[in-house]
Amino acid sequence: MRIPLSGMPFWRSFFRRIPRLPGRKAYVVGGWVRDMLMLRRPTRPEIDLALEGDAVQWGEAIAESFGVRIGRVSEFRTCKIDVLHDKVPVRIDIASCRTDDYPVPGGMPVVTPSSIYEDLYRRDFSVNAMAFPLEEPFQNSFLLMDPVGGYEDLVRKELRILSPASFEDDPVRIFRLFRFQERLGFTPDLRTSRALESARLNGTFLRSSKSRLWDEIQAAIREESRCAIVFRWLLEKPWENALPSLKMSSPRRKRVFAWDRLTVHESVFSPLGRFWREMLLLLALFYGLPRQECDRGLRLLGVPEKRARVLRESLFPVPSENGREKTAQSDILPNLSPQMIFLNLVRGGPETFASFEKALADRDQQPLGEMSLTGRDLIKEGIEPSPEMGNLLIEIRELREKGILNSRQEELDWVRAWVRSRRQKS
Template identity: 35%
Template structure:
């Protein structure tokens, strides 16, 4: 028996509570512009799902029956937003800042899709909102709210998504869903992990069949990599990775499973800034892989520059002699060139001695500000050139060894340097490294 439909006032309240004040104002503006253009407007998918769950809406996903570009252009013009248009699917994104809050609005033309082959990109054409909802992945993402100019909202739920949401279950729309788009396997893992859902048995059988057919290996690497980034951006990615491991899907992504991520991933979240987490997660996954598997992953995917740097530097970091106590000067000499995400990942997954060295460097040595800068050397009348590097390196070594600890002591050290008859040309700063 289906759940009774909520009344319009309840829907309005749920939507209002899920939106920030800035998002509410921008959505009201979108409704006004759509009405002026005579374009039926709908809020669809994830935002509606999250509003019904009492979760905050992070992004606005809008569908129009008609030309999405017309609304996106009007919205970008009204908000001074940055407009990005995608001709293949007649979609657009408006990125803007309102009331000091960054917002992203996706504006999509309602469409139907036809897949010419498994794992291929779809052929699309304009359609009704009902047809648009029918092309989606899971019933919980087929919910839509018709947004009317008078502020009223009407719920569309053609596949009983609200009931599945209430019963905390994940159900695919049709039997060919994972054949059409194998990346839905990764999305299934993300939704199950984040929303604490149970995969219904028939959907699980379809996932298992798609994995047995190795459909993920037939999917383009850019699409897979995008889904991997989305997974690593989840609140607890280890849960989704564990599901993919259970489903035997990780090898088709070029990833390996390690139970240690149940310890290292949460430890990373407790100690690191959120913007650093995806890089640290990736490094932790690579640390659990063989060198050959890491190389194959890098060759398969067109990684961004930061990820290529991690992949290049990881073997060299692992080769360092960090399994014995080292002083501050030696630690900085060994570690200063490596990306901080890589150092954090190794610290989270290493034995005690290596971890102690890395923690000391990350927590005490790396954050230690220099006592003098090149600009200060210039202001003190020292001619620019290679001399600067030698002076600053010698000063840093004295600082790390504890011989110089304050700016006044550094200036006194520099004065003794200047008193050398060869100051600024052919002197040896290390001769003056003691206070």
């Protein structure tokens, strides 16, 4: 089967910019291939590439072609590159073709270089185990490689694991299954459903790689169907007896809905501190749990210690000398952290949340010249998302409160002067 790129000038020109290494076979793999077959278009500006050879060497050549630097190289010699093509940012993930062996179930695999066919057989689900060879010269179309029958599963809208031990080898695939169920609207086939139930009863989840599980949780939060994915977690309960209280309930369901609604207003919180979507989700999930179970859950989900500490301080504030909690406040004040604002909203109930959203709507209806700058405005001025951006937004707010800056245009002029000054110093 050959898939043409007719009507897709962006991707045709993109692939012409990808250099080839002499004597090395290269491929497009994974989600980009799946979405092209299913929708005849990729759904995201990101792409996975595989090489029968050294992925880092190829990544350096690709980065040079786009005039950027190669990103972090993993221990498996994979790399990421963020490029700009026709003014559109594209994330490129590059890996060497390999096989994975799991001497310890749930542990890190032992990696061996392989052909593309062996590489496709090691993947999570059949619909993600298809490839397009990058022919030289580029033909403006792709010839499908499908050794595991992924296209038939795509037509049937089924998710099928490629090995009965798939979840035992890599328990993070359980969470990935839930994510693809909601994103694609697919259902597991019979063998996959049985393997999932077996993994749940055997406590397979407890052997997950914590860092990779945390990465998967963050990937789920970036999905448009993030709310449904979280509900899938609560219904399926892959943690089974390890976290008996973490299950679907009416209050928890309402808190997850509130979290999902609040993420729309992320820019509002940028002057208040780091807006961690995953942190607010954990507050929605763990609110009301005993301290001991909360600690266990944070460890099982691989939550980094810094964020786990912030979450504990939010859920279990230390009383001050006068008997009141140091962090809890009854009103939604502008100097509260995003975590405390969220907790106050869910504690206050639907009326409090409705009042908060009305206040945000009134704010958005102000004349453009009266609105304060947000993180998106600073990005347009060439300032990268970073702690420095947060500090700038705080300083702008303080200058506005002091009456030094009195309009959006004055704020823009101040930011542009700051950017010019920084460039001159560098």
